Amino acid sequence: MARWLVTGAAGMLGLDLQVALALSGVPDKDVTAPTRADLDITDADAVRDAVRGHDVVVNCAAYTAVDEAETHEAQAFAVNAIGASNVAAACRETGARLVHVSTDYVFAGDADEPYAEDAPLAPLSAYGRSKAAGEWAVQAHCSRAWTVRTAWLYGGSGPSFVRTMARLAQSHETLSVVDDQRGQPTWTMDVAEAILRLVEQDAPFGIWHATSRGETSKYGLTREVFTLLGLDPDRVKPTTSDAFPLPAPRPAYSVLGHDAWRMARIAPLPEWRESLARALPDVIDPS
Incomplete structure (x- = not known):
């Protein structure tokens, strides 16, 4: 039985990954799940000690304050790039397999078709730059890694x-929601289960896109939330991103392609509406 290390274990994905591991039959004793307070991934020695003795490392630790990163880029880089480099180097030293979690923000968002796994990176924001640097570090330091x-x-x-x-x-009574940002609403439990499939089925190492199938705008997503809650979706009104200026630019088009799943004959994530319907009760009432 493989021993798992999940960094950033108190985040949304880290928590759901622990649930998915338990449901798949991995005993608690074989899962180490440090929170940010338990393990600072910018500390190379601490990371080396934490990785030792584990067979699979899932790096969910990240600086995710997208807007704050615009004025705190060094802090974002420390976690998302240097931290990722530390984890990758420790995995290389011990032979552990690594799953490194990244983001759509590594792309410019100016495409008109889904981004392929090997599409050129062109981040617009400080957060995106830090995550792109983390991807490069993982690829440089650890050949046995899934990004x-x-x-x-x-x-x-x-x-x-x-x-x-x-x-x-x-x-x-009404909500104005941007209709000029398109992407794939994705449930963290679906991502957790997809990570397990990659590891359990010995998928080829490299870059994978773990997003729901299909696409919508944030306006379309909100209308679907209203519909599932039994509310009138026409209470949701479309607007543009200009109505909600933010420090960090958002990719206007964040749709990611899923060719890697098809080529490996591994089941991709479900369609976004299907997952939203299943997840919504827990999302609105996590108790």
């Missing part, structure tokens, strides 16, 4: 766009 990009995450813990829209639906 798993995901996007538009929501789950049963922590803040998310889906949870915010569900909450605002109860207090606002």
